[in-house]
Amino acid sequence: xxxPVTLDRVAHSFGPHRALGDIRLEIAAGEYVVLLGPSGCGKxxxxxxxxxxxxxxxxxxxxxxxxxxxxxPARRPTTTVFQDYALFPHMTLRDNVGFGLRMAGVxxxxxxxxxxxxxxxxxxxxxxxxxxxxxxxxxxQRVALARxxxxxxxxxxxxxxxxxxxxxxxxxxQDELKAIQRRVGTTFVHVTHDQEEAMAxxxxxxxxxxxxxxxxxxxxxxxxxxxxxxxxGFMGEMNRIPARRGPxxxxxxxxxxxxxxxxxxxxLTLCLRPEALRDGSGAWxxxxxxxxxxxxxxxHFRAHLIPERAPDLRLVAHLPPDxxxxxVLRLAVDPAELSIFPEEVP
Amino acid sequence: xxxxxxxLYLLLAYGFILLPVGALVxxxxxxxxxxxxxxxxxxxxxxxxxxxxxxxxAALLNSALVASxxxxxxxxxxxxxAYGLARHxxxxxxxxxxxxxxxxxxxxxxxxxxxxIVASRLGVGLSLWTAGMGHVVINLPLCFAILYAxxxxxxxxxERAARDLGASEGQVIRLVTVPMLRxxxxxxxxxxxxxxxxxxxVSFLLTRFDVTLPVEIWSMLxxxxxxxxxxxxxxxxxxxxxxxxxVELVLRPGxxx
Numbered sequence: 007x008x009x010p011v012t013l014d015r016v017a018h019s020f021g022p023h024r025a026l027g028d029i030r031l032e033i034a035a036g037e038y039v040v041l042l043g044p045s046g047c048g049k050x051x052x053x054x055x056x057x058x059x060x061x062x063x064x065x066x067x068x069x070x071x072x073x074x075x076x077x078x079p080a081r082r083p084t085t086t087v088f089q090d091y092a093l094f095p096h097m098t099l100r101d102n103v104g105f106g107l108r109m110a111g112v113x114x115x116x117x118x119x120x121x122x123x124x125x126x127x128x129x130x131x132x133x134x135x136x137x138x139x140x141x142x143x144x145x146x147q148r149v150a151l152a153r154x155x156x157x158x159x160x161x162x163x164x165x166x167x168x169x170x171x172x173x174x175x176x177x178x179x180q181d182e183l184k185a186i187q188r189r190v191g192t193t194f195v196h197v198t199h200d201q202e203e204a205m206a207x208x209x210x211x212x213x214x215x216x217x218x219x220x221x222x223x224x225x226x227x228x229x230x231x232x233x234x235x236x237x238x239g240f241m242g243e244m245n246r247i248p249a250r251r252g253p254x255x256x257x258x259x260x261x262x263x264x265x266x267x268x269x270x271x272x273x274l275t276l277c278l279r280p281e282a283l284r285d286g287s288g289a290w291x292x293x294x295x296x297x298x299x300x301x302x303x304x305x306h307f308r309a310h311l312i313p314e315r316a317p318d319l320r321l322v323a324h325l326p327p328d329x330x331x332x333x334v335l336r337l338a339v340d341p342a343e344l345s346i347f348p349e350e351v352p
Numbered sequence: 353x354x355x356x357x358x359x360l361y362l363l364l365a366y367g368f369i370l371l372p373v374g375a376l377v378x379x380x381x382x383x384x385x386x387x388x389x390x391x392x393x394x395x396x397x398x399x400x401x402x403x404x405x406x407x408x409x410a411a412l413l414n415s416a417l418v419a420s421x422x423x424x425x426x427x428x429x430x431x432x433x434a435y436g437l438a439r440h441x442x443x444x445x446x447x448x449x450x451x452x453x454x455x456x457x458x459x460x461x462x463x464x465x466x467x468x469i470v471a472s473r474l475g476v477g478l479s480l481w482t483a484g485m486g487h488v489v490i491n492l493p494l495c496f497a498i499l500y501a502x503x504x505x506x507x508x509x510x511e512r513a514a515r516d517l518g519a520s521e522g523q524v525i526r527l528v529t530v531p532m533l534r535x536x537x538x539x540x541x542x543x544x545x546x547x548x549x550x551x552x553x554v555s556f557l558l559t560r561f562d563v564t565l566p567v568e569i570w571s572m573l574x575x576x577x578x579x580x581x582x583x584x585x586x587x588x589x590x591x592x593x594x595x596x597x598x599v600e601l602v603l604r605p606g607x608x609x
Contacts, residue, residue, distance in 0.1 A: 057516060079516045086516050092509035096531040105527075109518035157517060 008192050009070030009083060009160035010035045011056065016065030018051060025051045026217045029065070033161075038187050038194045040204040043214035043240070049197045050165060052214070056195060057163050058082045070160055080109075083160035087167045091150040093138040099125060099149050100134035106157035124152040127186065144175045151183075155190060162187075164196040168203060180206045201241050205229065213237040230279075235347040238277045245283070245321045247276040248349070256346065259316035260292045265341055271348030278344060281306070283323035285331060288338025295321070295337050300330070307331060373589060380582035387579045398583040408584060411568035415549055418480055418564055422487035423495075423544035427537060429488070430495030435529065438503040439511070449500070456493040463489055464557035471558070478560040486554035491544040498543070502536035503529075535603050542599045546592055 011033040018026045026048045033039050041049040054060040055067060058079035067075045074082055085106065094102050100121045101108075107117035122134050128148035138146055147167060154162055167183070168176040184207045187194045198204055204211050205225040212222040213236070221228050221237035232238035239246075249256045251272050255264040258276060267274060283292075298310035298320075306324040309331060313319055325331045379387035383395035402408055433452055437445055455463060467486050468478075476482060507529065514528045530537070552566040559567060565588060572581060 059512065059516075079512075080518045080520065084516075086513070088509055088513055090506070090509055092506075092513040094510055094514070094528060094532070095506075096534070105514065105519075106517035109514075109523065153513075153517070 007083070007158045007160045008035045011161055011193060011195070012066075012068040013052070013056075014066040014068065016052070016055060016062045016067065018055065018060065018062045018064075020051075024217055026055075026062070029217075029219060031212065031219065031222070033193060033195065035070075035193055036191050038184065038196070038207060038209045039212060040196045040198060040208035040210070041212050041214055042198060042201060042204040043220075044199055047214040048217040049199075049214050053086075053163050053165055053195065053197050056161065057084050057086045084163055085154035085157055085159040086163040086165060087147075087150045087154045089166045089169055091138075091146045093146060093149055093153070095138050097137070098134060099130065099136050099138070099141075102138065102149055103134075103153045103156050105153060110157065120156055121152075124156045125149070127155070127189075128152045129182075143171055144179060147171065147179065151186070155186075155192070159192060161193045161195060164194065166197055166199070168198070168200075176200075176203065177206070183207055205241075211241075213240060215240070230343070232277070232345055235275060235277070235350050238345055238347070243280050243322060245278040245280065247278065247319065247321075249274040249276050249346070259319055260313055261290075261315060263290055263341065263344075265344070265346070267346050269348060273349035275347050275349050276344055277347065278321075278339060280308070280322045281324040282339055282343035283311070283321060283325075284338050284340075285325060285335040286338055287336070288340055290339045290341050290344075292337035292339060295335050297331055297333050297335060302327070311335065311337070313337065376582050377586045377589070379579055380586045382579040382582070385578070387577055387582045398579040399587075401580055402583045402587065405580075408565075408568060411563055411565045412587075414480055414562055415565040418484045418487060418555070419545045419548040422484040422548050423491060423541050425484075426488045426491035426495045426544050427499075427541045430492055430499050430540060431530075431533070431537065433492075433496050434500035434503055435525070438500055439508070452496050453493045455489055456497075460490060460551070460553045464554040467554070468557050478558055480559060480562050480564070482558040483555045483564060486558045487544075487548040487551060490551065490554060491547060494547070495540040495544060498540040499533065499536050502533055507532050538599060538602050542595050546595055549588070549592065549595075 011031075013029050013031040016026060016029040017024075029048075029052060041052060043049045051060060055062050058074070058077060061076065065075075066073055069083055079086075094105065097105070100118055103121035103124050104112075104117040107120055112120070118134070122131075125131060125134055128151055130145060130148055130152070133141075133145075138149065141149065147170075151167070164183075168179050171179060180203055183194075183196075187207075196207065208225055210222060211225050211228045213220045213228060213232075213234075215236045220240075221233035223233075228237060229241045232241060238244050247258050247260065249258040249263075251257075251267060251274060252262060255262060256267060256274060256276065257263075263276075292313060293315045295311040295313040298312055300310075301308045303324075304327065306327050307330065309323045309325055311321040311323055313321060321337075323337075378391065380398055381394045381396070382391060382398070383393035436442070437449055442448065464486060467482065467489065471478060471482050510528050510532060511524050514524045519527065550566060551564075552570065555564040556567050556570065563571075565584075569581065569584060572578075572584075
């Protein structure tokens with residue numbers, strides 16, 4: 007089952023701390039949305055509001071067009087995969103997965119059958135008689151997923167579901183989560199602070215900061231053309247070049263750049279991904295740069311660059327891995343790869 | 353050398369703890385009229401005497417009833433208090449917790465006297481019921497403290513998951529909270545049983561015609577030493593050991609994570 011979700015002007019405070027302010031978000035049925043942000047940005051509060059564990063001070067939550075703002079978790083068409091899995095340690099996996107169906111009054115034989123089917127879906131075929139403490143972290147994660155999916159929710163909420171797994175396992179579970187979501191078609195809302203995880207699985211990334219939505223869109227758009235300085239910095243490594251508005255565009259320590267800048271801020275920040283810096287000629291010539299520290303990462307060389315035009319500035323570039331770069335490069339950038347924001351007032 | 357000293361110390365410590373009990377058990381088999389050295393030979397006649405004593409056996413049964421009944425009530429009340437205070441934000445929760453645990457710090461003599469005064473004021477006749485109530489008062493703080501400490505985050509999250517999956521409050525308690533707390537509940541119950549089983553002062557003050565075993569032993573003591581007392585003492589000790597062993601069996605490691 008699947009349903010669209012609407013958050014309509016949702017706001018919430020914990021005492022004097024404003025956790026969420028005026029959140030508006032539309033999630034389509036069957037969409038995989040990732041809420042991404044640093045800890046304390048309100049993403050987990052938003053998920054709790056979707057699950058019914060927190061009732062927002064203001065605003066409405068609609069699932070499948072129905073206003074569920076005041077509906078308790080037990081009667082919502084949502085289920086949650088909790089960060090620490092929250093499995094029932096005294097029950098077998100089959101009883102864990104079948105718990106929701108038991109609450110719904112499904113007869114034992116039928117819910118055992120359904121539980122075994124769900125366990126098979128997450129790759130734990132034949133493990134129904136085991137108990138949670140016999141499993142590894144990754145397996146517990148799968149059981150938590152199977153348990154939440156067993157009641158066929160319209161919306162599945164995942165609270166940092168891969169946070170406790172080691173990196174390798176996390177990457178493989180990402181692919182699996184995505185595949186399972188495609189198969190069941192349920193709307194998934196997934197909370198994480200790992201931007202690589204977000205890019206790997208999301209149909210749409212919602213970047214949050216300080217209780218607000220900073221940016222939302224497909225991963226490649228949010229990464230390449232972020233809507234705010236915060237989103238730009240959070241989505242990955244970023245070179246920040248201070249700039250000023252000039253008569254013919256922007257003036258930077260690396261030379262003038264003839265681009266139109268919306269808004270009227272005088273002081274600007276140019277954002278440039280490390281992979282946008284190239285050795286050679288391009289539309290915007292940054293002049294020669296000396297290569298400082300250099301490290302090989304397999305897919306690229308990561309180089310610290312000291313541009314000759316602005317020796318105080320440090321740039322990071324990802325250069326092609328096929329050969330080690332020369333000690334002096336001629337830097338060039340395609341202006342389309344640039345994002346320009348008003349300078350952040352500290 | 354230090355190893356030898358360590359063993360010596362161990363031997364002395366255990367000797368100090370266990371020698372009185374050993375002597376009590378040994379002289380319960382005394383084939384003579386006094387439970388003092390020299391040991392005159394093995395006889396089971398004091399056990400036969402004790403087991404044939406109707407008053408003593410009635411007191412034993414009373415003790416078992418009061419211990420199990422008061423412990424069950426203390427556990428149930430302690431569980432409800434702990435669940436409420438651990439799961440809900442209440443005004444003055446810290447004060448409530450302090451008041452619940454306070455009786456631990458009050459002498460049982462004071463508790464017993466207080467209950468005695470209240471009972472006589474209310475015109476409630478003294479009986480095993482009043483003694484049982486006294487034991488609930490003594491054991492409730494302990495049960496509450498054990499259960500409250502066991503209701504950690506893991507448990508809270510499992511309860512949240514159950515609610516998320518459609519469980520009502522009653523189902524959450526019945527299917528998740530209580531089963532997950534089973535080790536703590538068993539420990540609290542049997543600890544209460546052993547404390548209530550040995551308790552003298554409150555039982556002494558709050559019983560009249562039907563008495564518990566420690567009170568019966570007290571009245572026997574007034575007529576002087578006898579190996580009968582050793583025999584009944586050994587039986588009491590045996591029961592306590594059995595209860596502790598039962599706890600170990602129920603909570604034996606390996607069955608749970």
